[in-house]
Every structure is written in structure tokens, then in C-alpha cells.
Amino acid sequence: MHRRYFPEDFIWGAATASYQIEGAYNEDGKGESIWDRFSHTPGKILNGDTGDVACDHYHRFREDVKLMKELGLDSYRFSISWPRVLPEGKGQVNEKGLDFYKQLVDQLLKAGIDPAITLYHWDLPQALQEKGGWANRDTAKYFVEYANLIFKELGDVVPLWITHNEPWVVSFPGHAFGEHAPGIKNYQTALQVAHNLLLSHGMAVQSFRQLGLPGKIGITLNLTPVYPFSDNEADQKACDLQDAFINRWFLDPIFEGSYPEELHQIYRKKVGEFIIKNDDLEIINQKIDFLGINYYLRLVVKHNPDYNIFGVETVKPEGREYTEMGWEVYPEGLYDLLIRLHKDYAPEALYITENGAAYQDQIDADGRVHDQKRIAYLKAHLKNAHRAIEAGVPVKGYYIWSLMDNFEWAFGYSKRFGLIYINYDNQQRILKDSAYWYRTIIAKNYIED
Numbered sequence: 001m002h003r004r005y006f007p008e009d010f011i012w013g014a015a016t017a018s019y020q021i022e023g024a025y026n027e028d029g030k031g032e033s034i035w036d037r038f039s040h041t042p043g044k045i046l047n048g049d050t051g052d053v054a055c056d057h058y059h060r061f062r063e064d065v066k067l068m069k070e071l072g073l074d075s076y077r078f079s080i081s082w083p084r085v086l087p088e089g090k091g092q093v094n095e096k097g098l099d100f101y102k103q104l105v106d107q108l109l110k111a112g113i114d115p116a117i118t119l120y121h122w123d124l125p126q127a128l129q130e131k132g133g134w135a136n137r138d139t140a141k142y143f144v145e146y147a148n149l150i151f152k153e154l155g156d157v158v159p160l161w162i163t164h165n166e167p168w169v170v171s172f173p174g175h176a177f178g179e180h181a182p183g184i185k186n187y188q189t190a191l192q193v194a195h196n197l198l199l200s201h202g203m204a205v206q207s208f209r210q211l212g213l214p215g216k217i218g219i220t221l222n223l224t225p226v227y228p229f230s231d232n233e234a235d236q237k238a239c240d241l242q243d244a245f246i247n248r249w250f251l252d253p254i255f256e257g258s259y260p261e262e263l264h265q266i267y268r269k270k271v272g273e274f275i276i277k278n279d280d281l282e283i284i285n286q287k288i289d290f291l292g293i294n295y296y297l298r299l300v301v302k303h304n305p306d307y308n309i310f311g312v313e314t315v316k317p318e319g320r321e322y323t324e325m326g327w328e329v330y331p332e333g334l335y336d337l338l339i340r341l342h343k344d345y346a347p348e349a350l351y352i353t354e355n356g357a358a359y360q361d362q363i364d365a366d367g368r369v370h371d372q373k374r375i376a377y378l379k380a381h382l383k384n385a386h387r388a389i390e391a392g393v394p395v396k397g398y399y400i401w402s403l404m405d406n407f408e409w410a411f412g413y414s415k416r417f418g419l420i421y422i423n424y425d426n427q428q429r430i431l432k433d434s435a436y437w438y439r440t441i442i443a444k445n446y447i448e449d
């Protein structure tokens, strides 16, 4: 067997997000979030599930940190619920909410686990949505005020900061397709939201630098390598457009200070303008210490003039394996993506801030969860991350999505991504076989193939 050793200082982690695991949706002074409102709206979430209780992590965080320590995690990526610390989004601080995160960080540090904080993982205070939400440029200002509050409370002890998780998902499923909170279906609004999210990212990075904090700051993007269905010109063009739509619309402003011009022209013609002010793109183009990548699947596309505003149709190749989300298992896509990012944008460092798969997990007669498919998925993707590292790509760490089964947005609790199985009837935690497997990988710092 060939051993693939990872760098000595490689970070092995796992990730979650506040709305998906915390519960206590209206406890101890927490304000309403847009996901509280969305999940309480009939018809939005499968089976009428909500994040009201979720994994009850708000009350069980000490037990959960003990499980992280049992796995030997180097780092734990989690998000802060903005309305838990600022119930109205700005102004009055909820000290009990802030105290929860201070206790969580304290427990992590005592367990020898580095906290990695995502400032925004989709749960905007509803009070700000009432003022227009991310479509309102002022929300960028309120985001920086919120970020500064957290920077000042935790900035001395938290080494890794992520401003936003997947602004593409916030913008398009949330504001163009209506599938995510706040459930808006307006493409022009989505473009303004994307811009204001990027602006808030740049402003928060500037503030982080001014505070002179010791940690590293970056952003996490959902990046999906796109491949043409055939080598004909129309399919190749469709591939380039889809790449610009999902990947470059965020990568280019952050790393180059400009939007992809061809796609911008299409938007101007078919959607309308969005407001960019004087030095916005200069602010967005702040130097970041790392790029976070959420990788799950690739896309294969072909030209179809009737399909959408781009004339791009995604296809599902035959004979391939798919996860419970209907996402193709394509580990090579992670290698291709990392090589492309290194070549085209050259981030100082890269972290795989999410990679994982949903499978039909169940507790067997022996009381265990034998999730062999998940182990195979993770191993294949780690192999491709290792290939990229050997090719010179500065990948510094890997966070499995997810530490535990949790609320999978519009799919509710029907999809399980966790290393830890959650029995939602009694909140029992069960380490899946993949958790034990991951523990050995962390201990050995290599995979065998």
C-alpha cells in the first residue's frame, strides 16, 4: 500500500454552522433569524422541519467538544449566529448569546482544538431583513459592526476567521431561485446582494487589519469545476459561462478587483444593473490570508438555448456514482479545482473548509453506523487533495462536512452528512465508522491507497 503523508502542520478539522446545529432558536435573548422565519413558513422545508431544536448544541456543546477531542481534531469550524449576539442585528448586545460563544471557544482551547470562526453562515437577523437585508447596502456596514464585536471579544485567541460562507448560495438560491431564506425570486436583487456581501467581506477584512489581530482571515466560496458535455464550441462556451456564473463572479472581484465582463454584459442586457459605488471593488479586492473552498461535486454542462438566461443545461453523466443529494462523486474534480485556483488566482493559502457526502446512514443491529460509502468518498477526495499538494498547491487544511448530522436547509433532517450520527428523538450522539476512520487518519497524518 502506498502511504500519502500530509505536511507536518496540516490541519485536520470538521465543520458545522449555527442554524444547522444549535437549536435554542428563541432562548436567552436570541433574536429571530431569516432561517427561523423561513423554516416556520409552511411549505418551505421538507417535512416541515425547523432549526428550533436541531442538534441542541446550544445546551450540549461541552459533550460535543469532548467528542471532537476524542476524534483528535486539530480545528473545529463553526459559525456564529449574528442574531444570537445582536438580536436586532445592530445596537444592543445580547450578553448571554456572546457568553455562549466565549464558553464554546474556551472549551475548544482547553481541549487543544483551534477554533475556526465563520462570521456569516446564512442566518441574518430578521430585523435587518425587514430593512431590505443584503439587498440594502447598509447591511454591509452592520455586518462590520457585528464582526468588530466578535473580533474584539475573541480575536486574540481564534487563529482562523472566515467572513462569509458561500455568498453565491446566499445570493442565488436565497434571492433569485427562492429556495433558501429569505425566499426572494429576483435576479437583479440577487446581483445586488452578491455585491453587498462581497463589499461587506472587504470592509470586514480592512477592519480586521486595523485591529492588528494575530489570526488569519479569508472567505469560503462554493467552487465547482465545470466540464463541457462535448468538445463542440457551443458546449465549451456553455462551460465557460457556468464557470463565470458560479466561480468567477466571486473569485475575480476578490482576487482581481473586477467582475467577469462577458457575464456582466449578459446581466446588463437580461437582468438589469446593480449598484457599484466608486471604490467598492478596491475594497473587495483586499488581500486575504487564505481562500476557503467548499468542494462537493463537479458539473457537466451543454448548450441549450431554451434552458435559462445563459442557455446552459447541466447534465448527469451515465454510469457514475451519486450521493443522497444527487451530487456526482467526482474526487478528481477537487484536484482539477485546486490546480486551477493555484494557476489562475494563486491564493497565499487554501483550506478545504467543507468536503463530505450525504448517504443513507442507519444504526445497525450492533448499534454502530457502518458508513463505508462515506469513508470511500472522503479517502478519494483526500487522495486528490494530496495530489494537489504534491503539485505545489498550498493546501493547509481539510474540514469534513460535517462533524455531526444536522439541519440540511430545505431538506430538513432528511440528509445525513455527519461523522457523528444524531438520533433526533433523544439527541443521542453515535460515532459512525467514518469518525473512527478519520481519527486514525489524523493520528497517522497519512492515507493509504
Ligand SMILES: CO[C@H](O)c1c[n+]2c([nH]1)[C@H](O)[C@@H](O)[C@H](O)[C@H]2CO
Residues within 6 Å of the ligand: 017, 020, 165, 166, 222, 223, 294, 295, 296, 297, 354, 401, 408, 409, 417
Ligand atoms: C454544492 O454544495 C455546496 O457547496 C454546499 C454544501 N453544503 C454547503 N454548501 C453549506 O455550506 C452547508 O451549510 C451545507 O450543509 C453543506 C451540505 O449541503
